[in-house]
Amino acid sequence: MNYNSFLVISRRALFVSCLAVLPGCRPRRGSGFPGYAFVANEEGQAVAAVDLTSFALARHIPLGTSPTAVVAHPGRGAVYVLSPLAGTIHEIDPSRLAVRRKLSVARSAVSMRLVNDGSALWALCVDPPRLARVSLERFQVGAYIPLPAPPVDFDLTQDGRLSAASYGTAGLVSFLDLQTGRARAPVRAGDNIGTVRFRSDGKHLLAADLGRRVVSILEAPAGRVITNLPVAVKPENFCVKADGGEVFITGEGMDAVVILDPYRTQAAETLLAGRAPAAMAISNSPQYLFVTNPPSGNVTIFDIDTRRAVAVVAVGAEPAYVTITPDDQYALILNRGSGNMAVIRIAAIIPGRARRAALFTTIPVGSKPVSAAVLGV
Numbered sequence: 001m002n003y004n005s006f007l008v009i010s011r012r013a014l015f016v017s018c019l020a021v022l023p024g025c026r027p028r029r030g031s032g033f034p035g036y037a038f039v040a041n042e043e044g045q046a047v048a049a050v051d052l053t054s055f056a057l058a059r060h061i062p063l064g065t066s067p068t069a070v071v072a073h074p075g076r077g078a079v080y081v082l083s084p085l086a087g088t089i090h091e092i093d094p095s096r097l098a099v100r101r102k103l104s105v106a107r108s109a110v111s112m113r114l115v116n117d118g119s120a121l122w123a124l125c126v127d128p129p130r131l132a133r134v135s136l137e138r139f140q141v142g143a144y145i146p147l148p149a150p151p152v153d154f155d156l157t158q159d160g161r162l163s164a165a166s167y168g169t170a171g172l173v174s175f176l177d178l179q180t181g182r183a184r185a186p187v188r189a190g191d192n193i194g195t196v197r198f199r200s201d202g203k204h205l206l207a208a209d210l211g212r213r214v215v216s217i218l219e220a221p222a223g224r225v226i227t228n229l230p231v232a233v234k235p236e237n238f239c240v241k242a243d244g245g246e247v248f249i250t251g252e253g254m255d256a257v258v259i260l261d262p263y264r265t266q267a268a269e270t271l272l273a274g275r276a277p278a279a280m281a282i283s284n285s286p287q288y289l290f291v292t293n294p295p296s297g298n299v300t301i302f303d304i305d306t307r308r309a310v311a312v313v314a315v316g317a318e319p320a321y322v323t324i325t326p327d328d329q330y331a332l333i334l335n336r337g338s339g340n341m342a343v344i345r346i347a348a349i350i351p352g353r354a355r356r357a358a359l360f361t362t363i364p365v366g367s368k369p370v371s372a373a374v375l376g377v
Contacts, residue, residue, distance in 0.1 A: 033325045035376035036094060037332055038079045039341060040067035041366035047081055047090075048365040049097045050341060052325065052374070055361050059097045063090055069111055072373035075118045076136060079375055082112045082123070089123065091139060094375055101139045105132045110151060115160045122178075124154045124165065131163060131176060145176050148186050153195050157202035162221055164205050166193040173207050175221040187223035189216045194236065199262045200244025206262060208235035213253065217265050231258045232270050239280035239289070241304070248289060250277040257291060257302070271307060274300040281322040283331065283346055290331050290344075292319040299333055299342075301349060301357060311349050311357035315342035325374050330360070334369040341365045341372070 033052040040047055047061040047070070065083035067090075072079050078100070079092040087106040090099050106125035112134075113122050120142070121134040129147040131154065134140070145163075152168040156178075163176040167186065173193055174186040191211030198205055198220065205218045214228045215235055235258075236251035247260040250273070257273045257280070260266070274293035277300065281290050287304040299319060301311040317337030324331055324346075331344040341363045349357040 031329070033327055033329060033374070033376070035374060036097075037323075037341065037372050037374050038070050038072070038081070038092065038094075039334060039365045039369045040070050040081060040371040041339075041368060042066045042068055042370045043367035046366060047079075047092060048369070049094075050363055050365060052330070055343060055363060057363060057365060060366060061092060061097060061099060063099070068370050070371050070373040071112060071114050071121070072375040073114060073118060073136070074375060077375075077377075078136075079373060080112065080114075080121060082109060084109050084111075084126075087125065087127070089121070089134065094377055103134065103139055103141070105134065105141055106130070111153065113154070113156050115156065116158055117160065122154070122156065122163065124151050126150045131165065133178075143181055145178075145181050145183055147183065148172070148174060152193070155196050155198050155205075157198050157220075158200065159202065162198075162202060164196050164198065164207075164220065166196045166207060168192060168194065169211075171209075171211075173205070173218060173223065175205075175223060177221070184221060184223065187218070187225075189218060189223075189225060190214065190228075195238050197238055197240060197247070200240075204262065204265075206238075206247065206260070208238070208249075210234055210236065210251075215249070215260060215267075217262070227265050229260065229265065229267050231260075231267055232256060233258055237279055239282060241282060241287075242284055246304075248280055248282075250280065250291065252276075257289070269307065271302065271309075273302070273309070274298055274312060279319075279321050281324050281331065283324045283328045285328050286346070288346065288349065290322045290324075290333075292322055292333065294318045294320060294336075297335075297337075299331070299344070301344075303351060308351070310351040313342075313344055313357050313359055315344075315359060316340055316362060321369070321371055323372050323374060326376065332372060332374070334365070334372055335362075336368050336370060339364060339367055339369065341369065 065086040069082040093100040107127040172186040190209030195208040234251035289302040316335030320336040321334040
């Protein structure tokens with residue numbers, strides 16, 4: 001063996017030993033998350049409990065109604081599941097993986113939100129139109145606030161004092177004082193108001209006008225329209241950074257994510273994000289934006305700081321929802337078409353020209369999974 005051959009072999013051996021021994025040379029192994037992902041299967045009329053330590057289906061929890069929304073409550077050790085067409089909320093006991101209690105809040109409902117202090121849920125009801133406060137201690141409705149029309153969406157301020165509701169093609173938004181139980185007179189905010197989200201300080205409300213493709217910014221609670229921001233897409237899906245400093249929007253019209261700055265009240269950037277980008281989620285460390293691409297079965301992953309796409313991952317048929325485990329180890333993607341949950345290990349994402357991130361695993365969860373929440377045990 002000549003010296004040049006020995007040098008080549010030695011360098012190769014050193015490189016291989018680095019990959020095998022040094023933790024800095026490759027992504028660390030995932031340790032799993034000590035808890036469950038609770039997945040709402042709309043067509044299966046059940047919740048799938050997935051063990052995130054073994055990454056296996058632990059149990060299907062039958063509901064007898066079609067769930068669409070799931071909220072985890074770590075403080076109470078409970079999971080709450082909304083079935084809109086039945087107007088019911090189920091409370092699931094994560095230790096038994098079974099339904100603990102069931103409550104009817106209306107003949108039909110749209111969505112629900114947990115207040116920050118964990119004492120109650122607010123449920124947005126369509127028939128009859130009202131906002132219902134559910135005490136989680138007694139698991140009963142403690143108060144109703146009547147609404148002027150069938151609602152589409154709502155949000156709460158972080159201090160739990162104020163709510164806002166939208167009314168679709170009526171073009172209206174109303175602000176509700178949650179302490180007095182009174183609703184202010186609705187104000188016109190556009191042609192077809194869908195998603196509404198408070199700015200993190202609660203002083204402004206962002207209202208998506210689906211008809212005009214603008215995001216209206218309203219003063220809260222007065223309701224005065226401050227400005228209308230045109231966006232390149234129909235503003236259907238919102239995703240807000242944890243610090244509230246940026247809002248990411250996707251929808252029909254362009255294969256892109258629009259980034260809004262809610263404090264400067266301006267559209268900051270538009271990023272190409274795969275085919276027909278839809279639902280999104282953000283990991284905090286590192287700060288990645290995960291964007292589902294339902295028609296192509298992919299997830300596009302952006303580094304929020306650099307605004308660059310760092311990976312595109314094939315996950316399954318019609319990815320429709322994504323959430324991140326509380327420890328930022330895993331992104332969980334629900335594939336509505338293939339009925340499974342895809343798992344991406346975030347530490348395995350390698351930015352660079354290859355733009356690669358291997359799919360960690362996929363887990364069958366049931367028919368038409370549409371929402372999920374993660375709870376540690």
